[in-house]
Amino acid sequence: RADLDPHRPRFHFTAPGGWLNDPNGLAHWDGVYHLFYQYNPLAAAHHRIHWGHATSRDLVHWRDEPVALVPGTDGPDRDGCWSGVLVDDGGTPTLVYSGRHGERELPCVATGSPDLRSWRKDPANPVIAAPPRDDITAFRDHCVWRENGKWRQLVGSGIRGVGGTAFLYESEDLRDWRYVGPLLTGDAGTGTAADLDWTGTMWECVDLFRIDGTDVLAFSAWDEGATHYPLYWTGRYEGDTFTPDGLHRLDYGQRYFYAPQSTRDALGRRVLFGWLQEGRDEDAVAEAGWCGVMSLPRVVTLGADGRLAQAPVPELARLRREAVRTGAFTVTDGSCLRLDGVQGDQLDIETTLRLVPGASARLVVRESEDGSERTVIEVSRPADGGAGTLRLHRGASSLDPAADSEPRYGELPLNGEGVVELRVLVDHSALEIFANGRALAARIYPTRADALAVGIEATGPVAVERLDAWRMAPVFDGPRPLWP
Ligand code: DQQ
Numbered sequence: 001r002a003d004l005d006p007h008r009p010r011f012h013f014t015a016p017g018g019w020l021n022d023p024n025g026l027a028h029w030d031g032v033y034h035l036f037y038q039y040n041p042l043a044a045a046h047h048r049i050h051w052g053h054a055t056s057r058d059l060v061h062w063r064d065e066p067v068a069l070v071p072g073t074d075g076p077d078r079d080g081c082w083s084g085v086l087v088d089d090g091g092t093p094t095l096v097y098s099g100r101h102g103e104r105e106l107p108c109v110a111t112g113s114p115d116l117r118s119w120r121k122d123p124a125n126p127v128i129a130a131p132p133r134d135d136i137t138a139f140r141d142h143c144v145w146r147e148n149g150k151w152r153q154l155v156g157s158g159i160r161g162v163g164g165t166a167f168l169y170e171s172e173d174l175r176d177w178r179y180v181g182p183l184l185t186g187d188a189g190t191g192t193a194a195d196l197d198w199t200g201t202m203w204e205c206v207d208l209f210r211i212d213g214t215d216v217l218a219f220s221a222w223d224e225g226a227t228h229y230p231l232y233w234t235g236r237y238e239g240d241t242f243t244p245d246g247l248h249r250l251d252y253g254q255r256y257f258y259a260p261q262s263t264r265d266a267l268g269r270r271v272l273f274g275w276l277q278e279g280r281d282e283d284a285v286a287e288a289g290w291c292g293v294m295s296l297p298r299v300v301t302l303g304a305d306g307r308l309a310q311a312p313v314p315e316l317a318r319l320r321r322e323a324v325r326t327g328a329f330t331v332t333d334g335s336c337l338r339l340d341g342v343q344g345d346q347l348d349i350e351t352t353l354r355l356v357p358g359a360s361a362r363l364v365v366r367e368s369e370d371g372s373e374r375t376v377i378e379v380s381r382p383a384d385g386g387a388g389t390l391r392l393h394r395g396a397s398s399l400d401p402a403a404d405s406e407p408r409y410g411e412l413p414l415n416g417e418g419v420v421e422l423r424v425l426v427d428h429s430a431l432e433i434f435a436n437g438r439a440l441a442a443r444i445y446p447t448r449a450d451a452l453a454v455g456i457e458a459t460g461p462v463a464v465e466r467l468d469a470w471r472m473a474p475v476f477d478g479p480r481p482l483w484p
Pocket of ligand 1: 021022038084098140141227
């Protein structure tokens, strides 16, 4: 029973029941945020995917809307309505998505009522009859925008023996598309998924946007059915090509923050959501009756180092209750401090730490009284200068041997003072960490009902300049009911 599942988040969006994956059709339309998502309402399994739909006025509280797209009884999307976007076609809300038939996906279009609640599929679907070439690994997912009085579209793909790519198209009317060429092509030949800068054999969910004069092409690296990790290129989009100047990791949680999509809202912010996949086994998922968590919405900006900086939208502060503020203190080398005033499985913790060279601080969350379960977030500064490391240890997160316990880590930019602005959001099985603008999302499945404690440990003295924590209110009244 999902409504009794202690792992179900209470302030992250989850589907009413069944399966959820990618965020789709993100838009801020007439003051309302629309979140569509890949959805199977019938079972907690990726099968015959629909488009679920939820709306919000504040990016915090969500309301379920009627299912937007249902796979056809026949036609090009009879096996699923896969990922896509929402665009404003002269006032007509229009979805561009991948219709799946057999093992193949092709671009389809649907137009919506003014309230975005009912959708009509275009009889001309699919609007692109075939991929532009035969030697490809896949052909799906869309990024669509208006440029110089025309529509432009990217479709995610990969060229066999070459690498992932995004095919560029152009159109006057969103129906008739002219193929322009590959916008940019990766290199699948020289890496494996173990190298976190390998871009896979296909780019899923391509998302092109400009931020403070830098062009960003985000995508998720995929290889023959395996979802690996989200990446982004920075560079220059000009004419029909993207000239990259760097490749970066979007979230250190790898597949736990997959298939992200972003939109620019009416406040001019770039708001990004990603799909937090499960890390428990299929039987547990089937029994729970729900799976997949939508990340908290993140505001993305360009950092001084030319990389994306991410933070949860400030609106989330509305859920904060019962503040605990410690003021400044020092954690001495080798010590371990239990923060008795802070406890729970729905928490927002914000701290400013100062690390001397060679020091590291470990924030422990979801720790049981006997310490047999604990999740550790570590930030460390090397003895010899340079970048630090953000690390998530899940080795003791759960006594359930079937729960994924692999660590996650990535580079942590540090200034000369070794200051770390760390924010950790704990929402039952969902964990989102932000450290100096870098993000790391993952899932944890503590089994013990008392795995609620929070503590802090240090190697080398660590100055805690402040630590503020809040219990987070749930966004649904009572446990999210399982529906239908
Ligand atoms: N999920 C969708 C695809 C996309 C993938 C199918 C990424 O359109 O490529 O549910 O998770």
